[in-house]
Amino acid sequence: DGGITQSPKYLFRKEGQNVTLSCEQNLNHDAMYWYRQDPGQGLRLIYYSQIVNDFQKGDIAEGYSVSREKKESFPLTVTSAQKNPTAFYLCASSILGNQETQYFGPGTRLLVL
């Protein structure tokens, strides 16, 4: 899983709650990404950031928010506006300009109670 850590491994959310998933990397990578994976599906890009204090929406950004205050950290908040949040969330990072080779964290599984 490289130098990327995600916490927690499992997260439970009640209806209407916001939850924040942590992603930290010590690879000195400029670019970081959040993906969502549903059972039997590939990954879909939620948000990505190429530099501190800047981030861009991916294919399925609605109901999610991110921040990039530090190079090492790219937390993802799943808001109450996300109506179907139960999924496996994967964080990745890459060297800027080399987004073709991404290093993934171990993932966080989010379950709605």
Added chain:
Amino acid sequence: SQQGEEDPQALSIQEGENATMNCSYKTSINNLQWYRQNSGRGLVHLILIRSNEREKHSGRLRVTLDTSKKSSSLLITASRAADTASYFCATLARGADGLTFGKGTHLIIQP
């Protein structure tokens, strides 16, 4: 949108046999990659093939790319039980900022 589509969705073979998975994509790409995911874990990058390459090897892995057919194949030779995992192709389309993944092939190696 899902650009890469792997085929088959699931594959079960005996240990020692070769496993072949295919991936098709829709738009022009700079490169195509294959990733492996063990159950409930993150993805691990296996191999990258650029659009001007036709074949690439890495250990027991062999990847081919046919840009005219917009398809790629991943061959794992002499399979082992530890190869059991899901395998995804991912493409970087020209001008894109992020990878697009397929739905994956779930490979089961029977001991």
